[in-house]
Amino acid sequence: MRILITGAAGMLGRKLAARLAADGSLAGRPIEALDLADVVPADPPAGLGADVAVEAVVADLAEPTVAAELASRAPDVVFHLAGVVSGEAEANPAKGYRVNLDGTRHLLDALAAAPGRPRVVFSSSIAVFGAPFPPVIDDDFHLTPLTSYGAQKAMGELLLADHSRRGLIDGVGIRLPTITVRPGRPNAAASGFFSGIIREPLNGEPARLPVPPTVRHPHASPRAAIGFMVHAAGVDTDVLGPRRNLTMPSISVSVAEQIEALGRVAGPDTVALIHEEPDEAVATIVAGWPEAFTATRARQLGFVSETTYDEIIQVYLDDDRSAG
């Protein structure tokens, strides 16, 4: 089968490509071609079979003809991960709407217009929800995003569902919880500190905590996120019906519980590297985010996340710290 990944040069895109290379197949079918699209050249993953045609395509999906060219390659499965993160979409609304809304619309329209009915896995976000919330959010809760990023993701979800309902694509939207521990340097996401307070101390560096330790939030590891994507590529969409967008499983922990887990894994000297440094702007955005989800439908469909934050820290140590 032929696979297209958009946002392939991003953290999740690279990890997904590496996982696909390691598996050699997806949803029970061998991988024959892999198109890695991004606005910058994406590196092909190591370990890809010599018979797999891999191409890095430098592509800005907000340019209408670009999506048509990618769709003309007739991918069987599309992982649409491209987008600008919440902090950037809030700071630069024109760019956010251009990339996150127009880019998604062009891609979905192009795939709908092309022959075939590809499986499209769309990385949405729990930012589609907005406070006030019940303590635990069920699968029927309304979408009232409090960021432009969340609004753009919600619009993408609506397009994905409508094109799927029409039988033009076979979409599955996966609302990712906050993904921690992100490897590498901090990015512009307002949620960046959730990773930073673990990653920086583990690497012997100080970390700033811009919100109170009582802040509770849903988490999953990058490895779990890639697991969601791969599972979404093979899930039976007849069971989904027209409700194509699913809140993914996660574990709900407070910042204090994250820090306790860090202490158990790495000891008190590591924890001592975290400094509280309140940031009103970040705290305001985060206060509009949910704390916990049932994710009942996704769990019933076989999506799986970690069950303790200790596991999430261990995933970072296994997958990323050793590589860094």
Place this chain on the structure above:
Amino acid sequence: MRILITGAAGMLGRKLAARLAADGSLAGRPIEALDLADVVPADPPAGLGADVAVEAVVADLAEPTVAAELASRAPDVVFHLAGVVSGEAEANPAKGYRVNLDGTRHLLDALAAAPGRPRVVFSSSIAVFGAPFPPVIDDDFHLTPLTSYGAQKAMGELLLADHSRRGLIDGVGIRLPTITVRPGRPNAAASGFFSGIIREPLNGEPARLPVPPTVRHPHASPRAAIGFMVHAAGVDTDVLGPRRNLTMPSISVSVAEQIEALGRVAGPDTVALIHEEPDEAVATIVAGWPEAFTATRARQLGFVSETTYDEIIQVYLDDDRSAG
């Protein structure tokens, strides 16, 4: 104040203009100018004060520069009613997305970019919801539209809320229930029969009923819908916070109850003009529509609808049949 109505040549646009002309003021301020935008020329309402500057503007909002011109007139209040109806948006998806999504986006973007912070009343629809439903839907229920029209309205709601959250416009989205009894000839809306089974018999003509009489649906009269719009123009949006889209009040009646009300108002000979003529396509669309709403927030904010279907029939007889 200056008022802009889009979709001003439509049924609700004309009734709204007539109401504004009769009132002479809106939200406690005298009306000084009224721009009536539509893709066809809109007739100025009768009874408008001689000192009110009224202009019919032939405008296709899906053309980007058109919205900018309308926004440059610096309206204080905008009633955005323009759109293609559900049946047409389903039959012609390209047109539906162009008019209902692009047109709304251009207008909201142009108003956001222009000076000032106009009150924008957006006519959304209960088509943003999709089955399966609880028997009565509360204000926190998620948006899973089962028509392209519903998807487009939901995307418009998200844009309205995001631009309002940013302080660029002051939006209120009003999700209209099915508006009956519509005057005039049938339109392309899949919901058209809800009016037709009352209107045609009252005018001595036969009417087709394409769905079972057990179908239950939320209704309000055109007069109530205009009341929602006028109330939305003056409502305190500080109370709304970021949740700018409100499900309007309605009465939930079955088709059988509609017909019983018709019998009470007009007698059995009138009722005998209704013929059951099942239509699978219409029945499938209608089966994806909700039956009843709490509309708690809207009621608390002072939005009011009829409480019996007899009243709704009487509104038609008072406002439209005499005029026809």
